[in-house]
Amino acid sequence: MKSDLLRFTTAGSVDDGKSTLIGRLLYDSKSIFEDQIAAVKQSSERKGLQHIDLSLLTDGLRAEREQGITIDVAYRYFATPKRKFIIADTPGHIQYTRNMVTGASTANLALILVDARKGIVEQTCRHSYIASLLQIPHLIVCINKMDLVDYSEEVFLKILEEYTEFASKLNVNDIRFIPISALNGDNVVNHLDNMPWYKGATLLHTLETIHIGSDYNHLDARFPVQTIIRPHSSEYHDYRGYAGRVAGGIFRPGDKVLALPSGLSSKIKSIDTFNGPVPEAFAPMSVSITLEDDIDISRGDMLVKENNQSEMSQDLDVMLCWLSGQAPRPGAKYYLRHTSKEVRAVIKDVIYKMDINTLQRLEEEKDIKMNDIARVKLRTTQPLMFDAYRKNRTTGSLILVDESTNETVAAGMIV
Known part of the structure; x- marks a missing residue:
């Protein structure tokens, strides 16, 4: 069975542990090559650390490693048997808010990190608002560094209450809270014994099981045309396909469609992919659509349904x-x-x-x-x-x- 892809972004204030959390996710889910782990161990020893500095797995720029901060968006890919993931590790500094917008623009989910010692700070609100503005459907609030507050349930509940009150002003329906220690690995991939009062799922289990199928708009059919395919070969002599990525809705052969801005209408003859024809196309599939009539369509035009226009x-x-x-x-x-x-x-x-x-x-x-x-x-x-x-x-x-x-x-x- 083909596993689906979840894109998520991390956000939070400086030193909340975003890079360490991603490093822990990759490390504990066995998604790192041995030579990478060896290099990180060496770097950690050179810095005189007692533990492996997992943040080095994502901070790729030399300036980031030297200062111990994230400056640009770092993308990381990993997979488990249940799902594939693309992570956008975004910076925490105020002056890099634009990088957060870039990293979050394609995300299905945002991980908002909160330092258990500091609670809700200005950057928490800032990043949560941007996640809401960018219509990210799911938020997971990870209350990190629980090891530094003696794994206190009271601290966790206080932050949960504060954030819930703030989030009532935002346009986000699905918010979940997980107490973690990215440094030690509590509740990231495995349940350790430090927080017996927390009965919820680990972070990885939540990422693997959260429902993202309905995140795309499957009601309003939208197909922006990227290019026209004309092979001019003997096998496909008269083939004229309009190629692009479905932006919404569902298209099937036989559907009546309208080409905008011209307003000319036709019916879908076939929907083709690299692996052959398909019975339907929906977001975010990349396909080539052929029509029964030769109408003038070029790059930038959009195919929609007659009774549901943009x-x-x-x-x-x-x-x-x-x-x-x-x-x-x-x-x-x-x-x-x-x-x-x-x-x-x-x-x-x-x-x-x-x-x-x-x-x-x-x-x-x-x-x-x-x-x-x-x-x-x-x-x-x-x-x-x-x-x-x-x-x-x-x-x-x-x-x-x-x-x-x-x-x-x-x-x-x-x-």
């Missing part, structure tokens, strides 16, 4: 996370990339900035700086086919790219 407009209302060190210039044009379409866009107006720590709207402040999150109005040169981000994370997200430097300056969620 929105189409040149004016967009967007929550923007500013990633660049340079503030947006008044009237500056940017490349806007959305699904497989690229258009030019301009920021018409800043409606408000968000104070992530208090969740207050700052309507008087219009100056956007790096790591700021603001609600803006964008105007594009051509209409975009889109959905609200809360409805579909693929068709509701976009990035802005600076025309002159080709730097990605902002990531946006369409409201």
Whole structure:
């Protein structure tokens, strides 16, 4: 049986133990090669440590290892018999909030780490809000360093209560709490005997069993066309396939579809993959769709169902996370990339900035700086086919790219 893929991101304040937790997950689930373990043991000995510093398994940049911090997003892949995983280990520092947005944008689940000694801090709230803003469906709050508070159930329950109160303002339905010690391995992969009062599942068991099948939108059919396949071979002489990744809904041969923005309609003749034809396609499959009629479709167009169309407009209302060190210039044009379409866009107006720590709207402040999150109005040169981000994370997200430097300056969620 094909095992499914869970993408998750880690978030939390500096020194909460994110890299150590991931190292512990990899180490205890036997997902590391022996030469890697040997190298980490040597590095730990050189630092004069009594234990293996598992954080070295994810902190790949030399500056990260020297300072003992995470600077950029580190991606790690591992698998168990039940599921495959891609981890995005994101930085805890405030100035790297943009890296957290990058790492979390494709995640099904966020691990929010809390230091049991410090409890809920500003960065906990900040990262939880970003996870909520990015519509990550599942949150696991790992209360780490329980060994430093004598594995106290009282401390765990106090943090659980505080976080639950804060999370009532967020848009997240599935939140779970696990008390752990990443350093010693309590409740990460195995139950040790230090917290007999905790009767819940370990972190790995939760990651393996959490239901993610319904995280994709399987109701609204959306197929952004990436390229046209014309083999011109004798076997496939008249083949014209529209290739791309399904962004939502389910497509089947015989379905009536509409090509946007032209509005021309046709029926699906076949759905092909690298391994041959399939009876249906759903998110996030990559397929080639052939139609019964020859209609003009090009990259950036979108196939939808007739009775369930996406929105189409040149004016967009967007929550923007500013990633660049340079503030947006008044009237500056940017490349806007959305699904497989690229258009030019301009920021018409800043409606408000968000104070992530208090969740207050700052309507008087219009100056956007790096790591700021603001609600803006964008105007594009051509209409975009889109959905609200809360409805579909693929068709509701976009990035802005600076025309002159080709730097990605902002990531946006369409409201």
